[in-house]
Amino acid sequence: MGKLEIKADRYDFKEDIDYKMRFPNGLSEKTIKNLSDIKGEPNWMKEFRLNAYRFFSRRPMPSWIDGLDQLNLDDISYFALASEKKSTSWDEVPQKIKDTYDKLGIPEAEKKALGGVEAMFDSTVVYNNVREELKKEGIIFCDTDSAVKDYPELVKKYFGKVVSPNDNKFAALNSALWSGGSFIYVPKGVKVKLPLQAYFRINAANLGQFERTLIIADEGADVTYIEGCSATTYSKESLHAAVVEIIAMKGAHVKYITIQNWSSDVYNLVTKRAFAYENAYVEWIDANVGAKLTAKYPSVYMLEPGAKANILSIAFADKDQHQDAGAKAVHLAPATSSVIRSKSICLNGGRTTYRGLVKIPRGSRDSSTSVTCDALIFDDYSRTDTYPYMEISEESADVSHEASVGKIGDDQRLYMESRGIPENEGINMIVLGFVGEFVKELPLEFALEFNRLIKINMENAVG
Amino acid sequence: MADLFKSYIDMKLNMSSIPRWLIDYKQKEFKEFRSMEFEANPLFKKDSEAREKVFLNEGELIDFIMNKGLDKTVDYRFNKKSDGVAYRDIISIGDDDMSRSLIEYQDNYPDKMRHLNNALFTTGKLIDLRDDISGELDLTETTKDKLEISKDVFHVEKGSQSRVILEFTNEMENARIYKNVDIFTEEDSKLTMFIRQNFRMETIALINIGVHSRGDIEIISVDTGGKIIRYKVYAELLSGNTNYKENKIMICNGNQDIDVTDFVRHVGKGTKSVVNFRASADEEAKVVIKDIITIEEGADNSDALLSSNGIMLGENTKINSIPALEIKTSNVKAKHSASTRHIDYQNEAYCFSRGIDEKETKKIIINGFLLGGLELKDEALRERIEMN
Numbered sequence: 080m081g082k083l084e085i086k087a088d089r090y091d092f093k094e095d096i097d098y099k100m101r102f103p104n105g106l107s108e109k110t111i112k113n114l115s116d117i118k119g120e121p122n123w124m125k126e127f128r129l130n131a132y133r134f135f136s137r138r139p140m141p142s143w144i145d146g147l148d149q150l151n152l153d154d155i156s157y158f159a160l161a162s163e164k165k166s167t168s169w170d171e172v173p174q175k176i177k178d179t180y181d182k183l184g185i186p187e188a189e190k191k192a193l194g195g196v197e198a199m200f201d202s203t204v205v206y207n208n209v210r211e212e213l214k215k216e217g218i219i220f221c222d223t224d225s226a227v228k229d230y231p232e233l234v235k236k237y238f239g240k241v242v243s244p245n246d247n248k249f250a251a252l253n254s255a256l257w258s259g260g261s262f263i264y265v266p267k268g269v270k271v272k273l274p275l276q277a278y279f280r281i282n283a284a285n286l287g288q289f290e291r292t293l294i295i296a297d298e299g300a301d302v303t304y305i306e307g308c309s310a311t312t313y314s315k316e317s318l319h320a321a322v323v324e325i326i327a328m329k330g331a332h333v334k335y336i337t338i339q340n341w342s343s344d345v346y347n348l349v350t351k352r353a354f355a356y357e358n359a360y361v362e363w364i365d366a367n368v369g370a371k372l373t374a375k376y377p378s379v380y381m382l383e384p385g386a387k388a389n390i391l392s393i394a395f396a397d398k399d400q401h402q403d404a405g406a407k408a409v410h411l412a413p414a415t416s417s418v419i420r421s422k423s424i425c426l427n428g429g430r431t432t433y434r435g436l437v438k439i440p441r442g443s444r445d446s447s448t449s450v451t452c453d454a455l456i457f458d459d460y461s462r463t464d465t466y467p468y469m470e471i472s473e474e475s476a477d478v479s480h481e482a483s484v485g486k487i488g489d490d491q492r493l494y495m496e497s498r499g500i501p502e503n504e505g506i507n508m509i510v511l512g513f514v515g516e517f518v519k520e521l522p523l524e525f526a527l528e529f530n531r532l533i534k535i536n537m538e539n540a541v542g
Numbered sequence: 543m544a545d546l547f548k549s550y551i552d553m554k555l556n557m558s559s560i561p562r563w564l565i566d567y568k569q570k571e572f573k574e575f576r577s578m579e580f581e582a583n584p585l586f587k588k589d590s591e592a593r594e595k596v597f598l599n600e601g602e603l604i605d606f607i608m609n610k611g612l613d614k615t616v617d618y619r620f621n622k623k624s625d626g627v628a629y630r631d632i633i634s635i636g637d638d639d640m641s642r643s644l645i646e647y648q649d650n651y652p653d654k655m656r657h658l659n660n661a662l663f664t665t666g667k668l669i670d671l672r673d674d675i676s677g678e679l680d681l682t683e684t685t686k687d688k689l690e691i692s693k694d695v696f697h698v699e700k701g702s703q704s705r706v707i708l709e710f711t712n713e714m715e716n717a718r719i720y721k722n723v724d725i726f727t728e729e730d731s732k733l734t735m736f737i738r739q740n741f742r743m744e745t746i747a748l749i750n751i752g753v754h755s756r757g758d759i760e761i762i763s764v765d766t767g768g769k770i771i772r773y774k775v776y777a778e779l780l781s782g783n784t785n786y787k788e789n790k791i792m793i794c795n796g797n798q799d800i801d802v803t804d805f806v807r808h809v810g811k812g813t814k815s816v817v818n819f820r821a822s823a824d825e826e827a828k829v830v831i832k833d834i835i836t837i838e839e840g841a842d843n844s845d846a847l848l849s850s851n852g853i854m855l856g857e858n859t860k861i862n863s864i865p866a867l868e869i870k871t872s873n874v875k876a877k878h879s880a881s882t883r884h885i886d887y888q889n890e891a892y893c894f895s896r897g898i899d900e901k902e903t904k905k906i907i908i909n910g911f912l913l914g915g916l917e918l919k920d921e922a923l924r925e926r927i928e929m930n
Contacts, residue, residue: 441857441858441860454867454869456869456871456872456874457872458872459839459840459842459870459871459872459873461872462868462869462870463867463869464866464867464868464869465865465866465867465868465878466864466865466866467863467864467865467866467880468862468863468864469861469862469863469864469880469882470860470862471852471854471860471861471862471863471882472859472860472861473854474854474855474856474857474859474884475884476854476882476883476884477882477883477884478863478880478881478882478883479879479880479881480863480865480878480879480880480881481877481878481879481880482865482867482876482877482878482879483875483876483877483878484867484869484874484875484876484877485874485875485876486872486873486874
């Protein structure tokens with residue numbers, strides 16, 4: 080069979096940055112206090128962090144994620160400051176940092192297809208800009224540190240309400256150490272025509288990045304947010320433990336797209352959750368290509384009638400990678416519906432796991448859910464597991480689930496060959512078809528970039 | 543706390559008839575039982591209710607063993623037994639190598655309660671379905687006391703084409719029934735087995751079925767009774783081209799708490815499995831269905847299909863479905879599907895429009911749902927299932 084190769088290394092380069100500040104490795108209550116003092120935060124936030132840290136300290140490491148036991152939290156620095164200034168113009172961004180984003184193509188994409196961009200470099204946001212016409216409509220798109228200072232009422236009202244600090248060990252760690260991330264508020268009835276994008280980059284070795292993102296779409300609002308992530312490869316591990324909270328008010332629509340391409344030394348342990356109110360629609364479109372270990376299960380809690388969720392998860396696991404990804408749909412009101420689709424590919428000894436939860440408690444009448452998980456496994460060294468979990472207590476619920484695992488069939492290859500398509504090219508087409516659902520969900524520029532990211536190398540066919 | 547096993551050894555059983563190797567084996571199994579934690583759900587949360595609901599605490603077990611003994615707790619009634627079927631009491635089995643290897647066989651499914659049953663069983667049969675004879679067996683096992691700990695072993699020899707009907711019942715209220723049933727099928731054999739569980743409603747039962755298959759095997763089971771039932775199937779498909787088919791029908795109502803776990807492990811190349819669950823839940827019944835298919839490294843060209851479907855009939859019913867696929871090799875096909883539905887109003891309306899009353903309508907729809915996935919060529923057996 081032809082060899083599939085995931086080409087993620089074009090993102091693997093390093094800029095020698097003269098850091099303004101870097102915390103020594105290791106974590107204590109003093110680390111949290113220092114961080115809060117440096118940021119000049121209000122007391123309520125400092126207390127929030129400290130409470131979260133205490134919870135983190137008490138909670139054991141999750142035992143059900145394979146590979147997590149190798150993560151040494153004492154060998155990580157929890158803050159690195161590359162630039163003290165956040166700019167609204169790329170010309171003001173320090174040259175070496177700007178070079179990084181130029182190589183990643185972010186300024187170019189901003190000009191062509193984005194309503195606003197935020198760039199986070201290690202622990203802080205170095206660039207943030209929103210188109211003037213969006214500002215005029217009352218849209219707020221800034222880093223979360225700035226939001227604490229500039230929009231305290233909004234932040235205080237919603238921050239930590241969707242994902243509480245004691246939700247899980249890594250949500251607690253993020254709550255204690257969060258820095259950067261996006262804050263978005265879209266006023267009532269406003270539809271953001273161009274997507275907003277954030278790009279998260281880890282450049283330093285042994286670093287923990289803890290962005291915190293909060294998106295509030297007011298009644299009838301509509302917004303698409305895209306996040307991309309990459310990192311330089313080192314011989315020692317880094318940690319990315321983000322928390323993302325979304326609030327979709329009545330009739331709002333939020334589409335959250337992730338293209339995760341961390342380097343192969345990053346532990347990617349993320350909590351993502353949305354609250355969807357009456358007739359709101361939340362979509363998580365989530366691709367995991369990079370990282371050593373990913374544990375991420377985007378969820379939607381449908382709190383009022385008519386709320387809808389669409390979760391599409393794509394995972395690629397190459398050698399030494401474990402993508403433990405999935406989705407959760409919690410139906411807490413009548414007439415709610417969810418669709419979960421998972422696609423995974425593992426090769427060269429990589430491992431993919433789908434872990435999901437659908438919950439329909441009593442009283443959520445006439446709710447429905449559909450879960451589909453498909454996995455492609457390329458060789459005998461790879462492994463794929465599927466663990467969907469369905470908890471149904473409502474007799475009127477309509478629940479369906481399908482999962483399949485297989486390799487590219489001889490019949491498919493034969494079909495391609497019979498039409499004169501070379502084997503490697505045929506496999507390329509089949510794999511692109513397999514992930515086609517994901518690509519269709521992306522704006523055009525990002526779809527092209529994603530296809531480039533998933534390069535199919537047919538030249539090294541191994542029979 | 544080692545007193546439990548000592549009590550077992552000291553009890554008023556005819557110890558002289560138990561071979562030494564069996565006591566050693568039981569001792570080893572008891573150590574395994576002791577060394578393991580109570581069952582935890584591997585996916586999300588601990589099954590904290592397992593200890594309280596299923597396990598009779600050791601003090602109660604000792605009391606039962608010392609005061610009553612357990613040797614006559616099960617009545618085995620052979621309704622039909624053709625030539626080619628042989629059986630022996632497992633507790634006084636002797637020490638022939640084959641019997642010993644079957645009883646001592648250890649698969650790759652460590653389970654605390656299986657070890658307990660292996661350590662403490664006091665009754666059971668070793669049933670041989672002999673080679674080249676189409677064996678037929680119809681057996682009813684009736685638990686006569688408030689506690690049963692038993693182990694049955696079925697051995698389907700090479701070339702045998704056999705059919706077994708196995709019915710579990712009990713006589714006393716509030717009984718606890720711990721059963722291990724191990725089924726071995728040799729190459730070129732074929733076994734069709736119908737297991738009917740019809741315990742009294744207040745019964746708490748833990749049934750472990752171990753399937754160690756090198757031939758073709760089809761299991762059809764119908765569960766209706768009991769209050770708390772933990773039913774576990776541990777199937778391993780060991781040799782090339784083994785076919786395993788399981789149809790499980792569960793009819794749950796009242797305040798029943800049913801927990802079914804089905805592990806199917808493909809070990810041999812070219813093994814095939816089809817597992818089909820159908821459960822109806824009414825009133826306040828709670829049903830948990832865990833299905834785990836594992837295709838091991840080297841089990842190339844295996845094909846697995848797992849389907850679990852529930853129909854909810856009451857406002858207070860609950861169905862949890864926890865399926866899992868664990869695939870460790872590439873050249874395989876594995877599929878899983880699950881659904882939970884309610885009665886289709888269109889079907890109801892169709893029946894009503896033809897003058898069928900509500901009760902009969904419900905019965906027709908539920909029967910259609912429960913038996914819909916059953917592909918059974920054996921007409922006599924099918925009739926028997928439909929009667930249930």
